[in-house]
Amino acid sequence: xxxxxxxxxxxxxxIGNSVAENHAALKDGICGLKKELNLFPxxxxxxxxxxxxxxxxxxxxxxxxxxxxxxxRTSLLAAHALEEAVQxxxxxxxxxxxAETALIGANTVGGMCLTDELYADANTKEGGSxxxxxxxxxxxxxxxxKHYKMNGIINTINTAxxxxxxxxxxxxxxxxxxxxxxxxxxxxxxxxxFTINGFNALHILSxxxxxxxxxxxxxxxxxxxxAFLVLEKEEDLNGKKVYAELAGYCNSNDAYHPSxxxxxxxxxxxxxxxxxxxxxxxxxKIDFINAHGTATENNDRVESEAMIRLFDKPPAFSxxxxxxxHTLGASGAIEAVYSILSLLNQEVYANLHFKNSIPSTGLxxxxxxxxxxxxxxxxxxxxxxxxxxxxxxxxx
Amino acid sequence: xxxxxxxxxxxxxxxxxxxxxxxxxxxPGILRRMGKAIRMGVGTALPLxxxxxxVDGIIMGSANAGLDECVKFLMxxxxxxxxxxxxxxxxxxxxxxxAGQLGLISKNKGYNITHIHQGLAFENALIDAxxxxxANPEKSYLLGGVDEISPYHYNIETLNGAYKKEDISNKSLxxxxxxxCLPGEGAAMFVVNAKADLAIAGVKAIHTIHTYDVDLVKQxxxxxLEKNQVSEIDLLISGENGDNxxxxxxxxxxxxxxxxxxxxxxxxxxxDFATASTIGLWYACEISQTQHIPQQMVKRNSAxxxxxxxxxxxxxxxxxxxxMLIA
Numbered sequence: 001x002x003x004x005x006x007x008x009x010x011x012x013x014x015i016g017n018s019v020a021e022n023h024a025a026l027k028d029g030i031c032g033l034k035k036e037l038n039l040f041p042x043x044x045x046x047x048x049x050x051x052x053x054x055x056x057x058x059x060x061x062x063x064x065x066x067x068x069x070x071x072x073r074t075s076l077l078a079a080h081a082l083e084e085a086v087q088x089x090x091x092x093x094x095x096x097x098x099a100e101t102a103l104i105g106a107n108t109v110g111g112m113c114l115t116d117e118l119y120a121d122a123n124t125k126e127g128g129s130x131x132x133x134x135x136x137x138x139x140x141x142x143x144x145x146k147h148y149k150m151n152g153i154i155n156t157i158n159t160a161x162x163x164x165x166x167x168x169x170x171x172x173x174x175x176x177x178x179x180x181x182x183x184x185x186x187x188x189x190x191x192x193x194f195t196i197n198g199f200n201a202l203h204i205l206s207x208x209x210x211x212x213x214x215x216x217x218x219x220x221x222x223x224x225x226x227a228f229l230v231l232e233k234e235e236d237l238n239g240k241k242v243y244a245e246l247a248g249y250c251n252s253n254d255a256y257h258p259s260x261x262x263x264x265x266x267x268x269x270x271x272x273x274x275x276x277x278x279x280x281x282x283x284x285k286i287d288f289i290n291a292h293g294t295a296t297e298n299n300d301r302v303e304s305e306a307m308i309r310l311f312d313k314p315p316a317f318s319x320x321x322x323x324x325x326h327t328l329g330a331s332g333a334i335e336a337v338y339s340i341l342s343l344l345n346q347e348v349y350a351n352l353h354f355k356n357s358i359p360s361t362g363l364x365x366x367x368x369x370x371x372x373x374x375x376x377x378x379x380x381x382x383x384x385x386x387x388x389x390x391x392x393x394x395x396x
Numbered sequence: 397x398x399x400x401x402x403x404x405x406x407x408x409x410x411x412x413x414x415x416x417x418x419x420x421x422x423x424p425g426i427l428r429r430m431g432k433a434i435r436m437g438v439g440t441a442l443p444l445x446x447x448x449x450x451v452d453g454i455i456m457g458s459a460n461a462g463l464d465e466c467v468k469f470l471m472x473x474x475x476x477x478x479x480x481x482x483x484x485x486x487x488x489x490x491x492x493x494x495a496g497q498l499g500l501i502s503k504n505k506g507y508n509i510t511h512i513h514q515g516l517a518f519e520n521a522l523i524d525a526x527x528x529x530x531a532n533p534e535k536s537y538l539l540g541g542v543d544e545i546s547p548y549h550y551n552i553e554t555l556n557g558a559y560k561k562e563d564i565s566n567k568s569l570x571x572x573x574x575x576x577c578l579p580g581e582g583a584a585m586f587v588v589n590a591k592a593d594l595a596i597a598g599v600k601a602i603h604t605i606h607t608y609d610v611d612l613v614k615q616x617x618x619x620x621l622e623k624n625q626v627s628e629i630d631l632l633i634s635g636e637n638g639d640n641x642x643x644x645x646x647x648x649x650x651x652x653x654x655x656x657x658x659x660x661x662x663x664x665x666x667x668d669f670a671t672a673s674t675i676g677l678w679y680a681c682e683i684s685q686t687q688h689i690p691q692q693m694v695k696r697n698s699a700x701x702x703x704x705x706x707x708x709x710x711x712x713x714x715x716x717x718x719x720m721l722i723a
Contacts, residue, residue, distance in 0.1 A: 043478045108490060112466065119470045121555060122548035128555035135552065136460060137491060138514035145606050154606055155520040156513040158491030166509055173527040194466070197473045198486035253499040253508035259487045266505055384487060385496020387508055
């Protein structure tokens with residue numbers, strides 16, 4: 001197997017529009033959650049906290065010089081992060097459009113951020129909005145493929161909240177199997193009336209800022225954003241700057257319930273264990289875990305117990321959901337960028353809003369920003385449908 | 397389905413709907429709550445992955461698996477003005493619902509993924525399966541594709557001009573020379589592994605591309621065949637769908653392959669949909685195994701008496717193209 005390296009990164013979230021801005025905000029422990037939502041009318045605007053990206057869709061279009069019609073906010077966020085990643089990696093237009101460059105993107109919302117427009121279009125047989133080709137999740141990557149004139153393998157993955165971790169894994173496997181020479185991998189999702197009401201109906205939205213791994217946690221906050229990484233093989237680097245190695249990855253299924261994890265946490269346990277096996281690392285080599293940590297009652301308890309089961313004494317860990325909310329299909333990719341920032345800067349970021357440990361686990365996440373040696377970071381993403389994925393990034 | 401390979405199901409209301417079985421393997425309580433795509437997918441898969449034949453993972457391709465549930469949930473949001481909603485439509489609206497349900501019902505804790513890249517959703521699932529088997533040659537996986545015609549998806553795709561406006565029968569589909577396809581739906585599932593000696597058929601190679609350029613598709617087919625060192629294609633399974641906007645691609649590929657190969661078509665049987673190539677691959681397996689072609693599928697006969705190398709070419713909306721080589 002070839003070693004796979006990250007040669008470029010891009011991210012946009014509630015705490016910043018670039019890798020540098022996100023990094024500064026993580027160091028300062030900035031919480032991007034606000035009881036403010038001005039993307040669309042909703043009765044939850046001003047009531048619940050959201051992690052909204054602080055740039056309008058109109059401004060995104062202008063900044064990216066996107067003039068095509070029917071481009072949704074989900075696609076715009078993706079384009080913003082992808083543009084940063086490819087520039088960061090120094091990919092030329094010819095390299096991006098090469099048949100050897102794959103684009104693997106994940107999202108769960110697609111054009112459903114336009115909840116009201118979709119409702120109207122789905123119930124008419126005449127007329128229709130400019131978005132009739134943009135509702136499905138694949139529309140994001142079809143837009144990016146056309147915009148960047150890409151000719152390699154293009155794919156869209158949806159495994160709910162673990163989607164973009166699987167996009168990263170699929171990209172890595174394309175390189176391993178010679179289906180591509182470089183892969184642009186990541187995910188995006190924008191806030192939508194659809195997901196707000198969906199998670200609200202499940203009673204897992206927190207009325208206040210979410211408190212991952214805290215005894216009194218009340219649920220998650222929804223966020224939005226996007227992140228992309230450029231993956232390349234060791235033998236193709238030619239002295240190119242690399243940020244980290246993607247050392248391990250694994251996907252497994254909890255096979256327990258459509259929308260919650262089992263008490264045993266087999267899915268999370270198996271994905272973490274499998275990623276260690278691929279990376280050929282003993283559990284005690286993991287210095288830090290970027291936990292899924294959504295702050296739902298179910299996730300944080302089960303994830304903690306699975307960490308204890310695998311690691312006995314889990315390493316330092318934290319969740320960044322208190323900074324940016326749960327960005328669903330983007331979260332695995334955004335947190336991959338955060339994991340790589342930890343490796344690059346030999347530091348870990350605070351798990352915001354934490355007060356007391358969950359009594360049954362006694363685990364305490366990292367509570368303040370600190371410098372420490374970080375050689376291997378594990379990043380977890382778990383989703384509906386029992387889909388669990390873990391990635392391991394290593395220092396170079 | 398083998399018994400029905402000679403059957404032609406006439407379209408009703410300009411749609412070719414799937415003929416559904418009674419789904420005896422799905423517990424009735426669960427079946428009642430399943431949307432059509434979900435029950436077609438789960439119902440097609442379960443007979444392949446019973447306790448005697450467990451698989452190591454589940455790899456699904458579906459463009460719109462959860463869309464019907466999604467729009468039902470949208471209705472709730474609008475009708476109840478974001479009030480107290482029931483979450484079941486929301487939970488079933490995620491694209492990974494079929495692979496998730498299959499994992500749950502079959503207690504499969506292995507690799508589980510859903511590819512949703514529209515007209516190449518199944519192709520990416522197949523590429524994934526190839527890669528999983530390269531990494532784990534001792535394992536076997538469930539690979540499948542499924543999509544339904546839901547009322548809402550039908551409306552949106554009608555707005556997009558995807559479907560024929562006129563009534564059409566299966567028999568005249570390919571002579572219609574009008575824009576639009578005959579919408580269809582269906583599911584096909586495969587158990588895939590790296591054990592060639594026991595296999596019904598083998599997928600030797602796959603290639604995908606996004607383009608509206610006929611010449612580029614031709615070039616890619618030439619290099620696909622060269623790269624895979626195929627001296628001779630015996631049979632072309634064409635995804636021709638009666639849409640005069642996509643016909644030039646199929647004609648171009650046929651022209652490259654010479655006059656002495658047989659050509660068959662299948663979309664008068666299942667209609668067209670984003671993962672229809674799944675059905676094409678099922679026919680490839682069936683023909684490879686039985687060496688028999690139902691006459692109503694034949695576009696062009698040849699003197700060939702054996703079908704060893706089969707090429708499946710499909711495109712979705714004239715933009716997402718795939719070649720599969722089955723041997």
